[in-house]
Amino acid sequence: MTIYPPLEIPQTLAAGPGPGNTDPRVLERFCKTGVADHMQKDVLRGMVEAKEMLRAAFGTKNTYTFGVGGTGWSGLDCAFSPILPGDKVVAFVNGTFSGIDGLNVRMKAATREELAANPLDPKPASVTIIDVPHGQSVTGEVVEKALAEHKPMWAVMAHWETGSGRINDLQGFNDACVKHGAVGIIDAVSSLGVSDFDIDDYPGVKIWASCPQKGVLSLPLTYAPVSFTDEAIDMVAKRGCYTYVHHPILEARHWGISVDGKDGSPAGYHRTHSAYAVAAFHEALRILLTHGRAQKAADYAFHEKALRQAVEAMGCEVTSNMTSLVVCNLPGKLAGKEKELVVGCREENFCIWPTLSEPVQVRIGILNQLNEKAITDIVSRFADAMLKMGADFNKDKILKDLKAYFAG
Numbered sequence: 203m204t205i206y207p208p209l210e211i212p213q214t215l216a217a218g219p220g221p222g223n224t225d226p227r228v229l230e231r232f233c234k235t236g237v238a239d240h241m242q243k244d245v246l247r248g249m250v251e252a253k254e255m256l257r258a259a260f261g262t263k264n265t266y267t268f269g270v271g272g273t274g275w276s277g278l279d280c281a282f283s284p285i286l287p288g289d290k291v292v293a294f295v296n297g298t299f300s301g302i303d304g305l306n307v308r309m310k311a312a313t314r315e316e317l318a319a320n321p322l323d324p325k326p327a328s329v330t331i332i333d334v335p336h337g338q339s340v341t342g343e344v345v346e347k348a349l350a351e352h353k354p355m356w357a358v359m360a361h362w363e364t365g366s367g368r369i370n371d372l373q374g375f376n377d378a379c380v381k382h383g384a385v386g387i388i389d390a391v392s393s394l395g396v397s398d399f400d401i402d403d404y405p406g407v408k409i410w411a412s413c414p415q416k417g418v419l420s421l422p423l424t425y426a427p428v429s430f431t432d433e434a435i436d437m438v439a440k441r442g443c444y445t446y447v448h449h450p451i452l453e454a455r456h457w458g459i460s461v462d463g464k465d466g467s468p469a470g471y472h473r474t475h476s477a478y479a480v481a482a483f484h485e486a487l488r489i490l491l492t493h494g495r496a497q498k499a500a501d502y503a504f505h506e507k508a509l510r511q512a513v514e515a516m517g518c519e520v521t522s523n524m525t526s527l528v529v530c531n532l533p534g535k536l537a538g539k540e541k542e543l544v545v546g547c548r549e550e551n552f553c554i555w556p557t558l559s560e561p562v563q564v565r566i567g568i569l570n571q572l573n574e575k576a577i578t579d580i581v582s583r584f585a586d587a588m589l590k591m592g593a594d595f596n597k598d599k600i601l602k603d604l605k606a607y608f609a610g
Contacts, residue, residue, distance in 0.1 A: 218555035219364035221415035222569025231485040238477040248480045255487035261400025268457040269425025274391045274413025277426025280448040281411035285310040293358040296334035297365025298558040336366050337521045342374015349382040357384040362392035367522025367529030379406030396526045398499035408434040420486035424479040501572045512581040515600045527567045552583045574608040
């Protein structure tokens, strides 16, 4: 048997769509938390406080607002769990991750026969996937037309699609759900903690899900934020769902929200969780709310504009409209070398990403990089990588212009 040496992982610059670089204060809370039973009084107090802070982060009075242990996909699986076989669903897809949402929905809504016919990629008759071309946003008009035609029970959309870097029309989606009586589910994995919005302003959306590694920035992976309206929980209470681990009502019970919707301190068992995870999640929410949602959203917009202008000055075409991420096509002579460029950057511990679906583009993110030094470092590293591959531009001028932008 081979005993390997300790794993040494160097510091990297996480400059992709997510995960973002974790704030040292979050890691400190994780590392300095005492070895504690998961029902110890301070752990439980931290869960109550985190639950309350999460409601402020979402902008909601929903009692059923809590964290699902795991990754963003854990939260989304909980959000989609009320969809039962045979339910009529319309899902909107305009990138890799909304596409996976669509697959999750198809697996949930497939009948036993439909699932058996194609277990990994079922095509249930009750589900309609509306494909919007890569690089385009889902508009309110697209949603309105689809819901008017199909009259679904459920409608599903990603708010911000990091696969293509596009913001989809949340207001239009909400309005169409209200008009046509559909229950809206929103994937807010990339927008919570980056954009400033209150989910209570969108009554057509009954279920929301996000993740711990983007706007909330609570790595190590801790809790994926979710929020359910009372109406959504009533549906689960009456119809049930085919899960135990990601059951919305049982998960809420883990956070001290009783089956009848009363909010208190955790007392029951649903999973053995980690005191370290509670402490890290608690600190991440403290940081977000101390920064202020509106100020953070404004800071993301300001710094994304700086990165966008620099990337465009290098000859790239930016096709995204998110404020935490720039998605771009490389200039003519480098076109087709996107993956090669990304690999070269990652070998230098500069971790950018390609798109995961066609067409292949480059994705450069600024999660938790909201300062001049960080943006300058990202721009400088990206410029070096492009010049190494044969691009033609004046790096010094780009950095000079960047400095002038920050000087106002």
